Amino acid sequence: MDLKKYIEAGKIGKEAREYGAELIKENVSYYEVAEKVEKYIIDAGAFPSFPVNLSRNNIAAHYTPVKGDNMYFRRGDVIKLDLGAHVDGYISDTALTVEVGTNKWENLIDATREALNNAIKTLRPGITVSEIGRVIEDTIKSSGYNPIYNLTGHGLARYDLHHRISIPNYDDGSVTRIEPPMAFAIEPFATDGRGYVKNGKGGNIYMFIRTENLKGFYLDIFKKFRTLPFAARWCADNPDYIAILGKGVKMGMLHHFPILKEKKKFMVAQTEHTFVMTGDEVIVTTR
Ligand code: MN
Ligand code: MN
Secondary structure: OOHHHHHHHHHHHHHHHHHHHHHOOOOOEHHHHHHHHHHHHHHOOOEEOOOOEEEEOOEEEOOOOOOOOOOEOOOOOEEEEEEOEEEOOEEOOEEEEEEOOOOOOHHHHHHHHHHHHHHHHHOOOOOEHHHHHHHHHHHHHHOOOEEOOOOEEEEEEOOEOOOOOEEEOOOOOOOOEOOOOEEEEEOOEEEOOOOOOEEEEEEEEEEEOOOOOOOHHHHHHHHHHOOOOEEHHHHOOOOOHHHHHHHHHHOOOEEEEEEEEOOOOOOEEEOEEEEEEEOOEEEEOOO
């Protein structure tokens, strides 16, 4: 556990989140925001832990724009901005929700923020993940919404964005405990829907799932991104990148993340922080 690097990654993630939230405005493009926020992270001396996710309305997660993307933020959109920085593989992962130009979904967004704050208050070494989930679920339900039952927080390790444990957004009865030293992310999602997301089409985010005998283009990009998720547009130096990424998926070398979405008429909000538990101390690295 390299605490200094986790703290640096958290600080840069927090600043990038605040910068990104300011950029999300009516008629601004997804591409512009993603590229600017990723550049901000690199200029600060880190690398993105994963592509900047900009997920709209019923989409909960895993959309990042492509090169030449023609999506623009529109008045009334509810955008989950989810991003992270890594310093030498030590990760931060943080998110907030921005409503573009209106205040219709303020209570939904607040429910996720309060759920996370209440979870933070109960955190202590040895806490079970189901106790965290219960606090999140109770807070979100008391606001009249449902948590998303099939999305979770997760453990973090070097170059590993989902390490060992999952932290549910409800009491799933799990007796898994968080014991120091441990880095992890908690990410309450709330919705006016039933609280289940399904896979949609690919959201332009890829990750290596097999790393033996890599050659050529695959070896080049593996050296850059290791086992962390990366964006198709980050590979655009190669004119054939779309075909090559597609082939990598067919060969079982790459995973292409599907977007995760609630039913179309429902809205989804999210708030997320990264934590490091050391001894009896719990540090929120992205606050
Ligand atoms: Mn995240
Ligand atoms: Mn996360």
